[in-house]
Amino acid sequence: MNTLLSRKTKGDMLFDAANYIxxxxxxLTVLYPLYFILIASISDPNLVYSGEVWLFPRGFTWDGYDRIFNDSSIWRGYANSILYAVVGTLIGVSLTVLAAYPLSRKDLVGRGTIMWFLLATMFFSGGLIPTYLLIKDLNMLNTIWALALPGAGGVFNIIIVRTFFQSSLPDEMWEAASIDGCSNWRYFLSIVLPLSKAIIAVMVLYHIVGFWNGFFDALIYLNDEKKYPLQLVLRNILVQNQVNANMMVDVESYAAKMRVTELIKYGVIIVSSLPLLILYPFLQKYFVKGVMIGSIKG
Structure with a gap:
């Protein structure tokens, strides 16, 4: 270690220092907004308004979190978001992998034509109104399927997974397995999937983040507030100031309601971000490996 350090020139050391800085x-630019929201959620809103809260919380209070955790709409939105994310991810990842693997095989007849048809959908779509009419005709309005099915098996994800298979699974592996009498399904389930944990973890993270942060599809296709995901509940609080009346039963003046609303806004952002912040460290090693391998060649 000391030998390596001694070999560094002053230019190398300056370059390293500049990189670290x-x-x-x-x-700090990425983390500070989240940190500010955290300290603002437990600070006096008046001090936040006046700009006195920027590094440490002031006027410490748990009032916002108390109201959030005692509100049924927040917990219902949490449960809905978890359900939509789990079901949508299972469907999306399954379809993505099942579509990408055959397209990575050189012995698939017409795979180039199939890819062209898939690529066309990335540049041309029917638009919002035809899609809504289709969802309506399929009787999927106000159901989980309106959120989970339309975006399942995205072409971009299929291309990433197909590239991973092409770059990581040599043709000789399939030839050896087929000589031993291994069927396509047995090869896929026993060899391909165990060797593809990295890219599957990447797809799981992509889909979970997409479903967890998504609110537009729910805004369009859901009209029952009991089925709203957490992000749509959060949107109504942030954009329209629609805080559940049960959270304000003991607040009388308009000014006090505005202060409590601000606490609730900051608190809900933190609460809604926690699942992804907890999940990411467990998938990080697979995420980095999968993205790098899947981007080597097209």
């Missing part, structure tokens, strides 16, 4: 500034 730049990366630290980027890290």
């Amino acid at each position: 730049l990366l630290t500034l980027i890290m």
Whole structure:
């Protein structure tokens, strides 16, 4: 270690120092907004308004979180979001992998034509109104399927997974397995899937983040508030100031309601972000590996 350090020139050391400074500034730029929301959610809203809260919380209070955790619409939105994310991810990842693997095989007749048809859907779509009419005709309005099915098996994800299979699974592996009498399904289930944990973890993370943060499809296709995901509940609070009346029963003045609403806004953002912040560390090693391997060649 000391030998390596001694070999570094002053230019190398300055370059490393500049990199560390730049990366630290980027890290702070990314983390500070979330940190500010965290300290603002437990600070006096008046002090937040006046700009006195920027590094440490002031006027410490748990009032916002108390109201959030005692509100049934937040918990119902949480449960709905978890359900939509789990079901949508299972369907999306399954379809993506099942479509990508055959397209990665050189012995698939017409795979080039199939890819062209798939690529065309990335540039041309029917639009919002035809899609809505289709969902309506399929009787999927106000159901989980309106959120889980239309975006399942995205072409971009299929291309990433197909590239992973092409770059990571040599043809000789299939030839050896087929000589031993292994069927396509047995090869796929026993060899391909176990060797593809990295890219599957990437797809799981992509889909979960997409479903967890998505609110537009729910806004369009759902009209029952009991089926709203957490992000749609959050949107109504942030954009329209539609806080559940049960959270304001003990607040009388308009000014006090505005202060409590601000606490609830910041608190709900933190609460809604926690699942992804908890999940990411467990998938990080697979995420980095899968993205790098899947981007080697097209």
